[in-house]
Amino acid sequence: MDRKVVIPGEIIIDGDEYLPGENTEKKEGKIYSLRYGLAEEQNNLIKVIPLSGVYSPRRGNIVIGKVENVTANGWLIDIGYADSAFLSLMEVPRFVNKDAMEEVLDIDDMVLAKIWSINKRGIDLSLKSRGLGKIEDGIIFEVNPNKVPRIIGKEGSMIKLIKDNTGCDVTVGQNGFVLIKGETISSELYAKRAVLFVAENSYVSGLTEAVDKWFKENKE
């Protein structure tokens, strides 16, 4: 089966041999889509890759968030989800003076963090990994979170292509925030345009080639 665009409630395929995967539901032998997106089949498993909608957090996701509040034992971080996420003092791998927590992270600071647990109480973040922490500088903008996998590409191929062509450091949070840091203004703007090009054309098959071509056509 080829990839096709489906809407919620649409029958993707009829047949008992198929199994419902992500964002699908099986009813009376038929597989229905639960989201608007691209339907895909692999070994009789049907899944839908969403094209729109809000970010849904998963454990292990790297996200870019904004400090909303400083509390006695941690920070409340807005990660673009209905609930705020909590970054505990215990999850910061450095010494923190409890009387001056805003020296580490202050309200409105941007932070790169990892989701280490999602439970009934909320989402817990951690900074215990390489490269995580406060974002000191760089340009941050938002894209649709559902397009993040395409911006990263298979095993990071797309992001590597953008980095190689622009010389900028590109970090993509799973919640749709993109951080770009480069040497010059023009290279940063170039990288931003490239990322937006990928996000706009995320439905194209053979996207890596298309982006390669885009880079050749829009050389700086």
Added chain:
Amino acid sequence: MDKVRTTPNTTADRIRKYLKEGKRFDGRNTEDFRELVIEKGVSCKAEGSVRVKLGKTEVIVGVKMGVSEPYADSPTKGNLMVTAELLPLSSPRFESGPPRFDAIELGRVTDRGLRESGFVDFDKLCIIPGEKVWTVFVDVYSINDDGNLMDAATIGAIAAMKIAKIPKYDKEEGKVLFDELTDEGLPLTDHVPVAISVHKIGNALIVDPTREEEDISECRVTMGSSKGIISSLQKSNSKPLEMDEIKRVFEIATKVSDEINKKIDKALK
């Protein structure tokens, strides 16, 4: 707690740094507008309606006509009412409920531009002097806010008024026949008051800011002008402007206003 997302500090720093070298965050020049798209006739019940898109910013403007009594101080003049509503669907910052500062300002600045420029010949909107005149209602609805709703609203109001048609009026019954539009448009003059907002960030003066740029804007001047005559002026935010900056604002606004005016005419053809 209120969840209002503002521009990250790091991005704000970058925007200021870029502007020092005369570059914009999205690659435009300081005096460039985003792509302007005008769609005609989006509402079938309004006498004239348009959808205006400025990049990702989107507004719908409708013109509705009604017959009412004139005001006592202008018995032979029609009325104009502009209302703006910032719908919660257009931005996480807007809530439903009574209009707040932003919405009131948006409506009033648009109103002032249309009224004071002489764009509408109000004398021609009179049906029976002292008794019946046309009232023109201009309603602005925000659909998506990515900065510069002010200019989008003005552009929309002008475009919607240009394509609006007056409905038939039954003089004997005193009833408006909304289903039967005449071929007659609103009595407009060629003083088209395209208002342009100029924002100051650092030492740079820019037009058509995106959400991010609007967030860090230090001061905004909205100037409505046509043919070099200033008809409305509004300054917002607390930062002051230098004398020569104001002169530059006038130059930029007049220049850009002419360009936009041409674009509106082209889109309505």
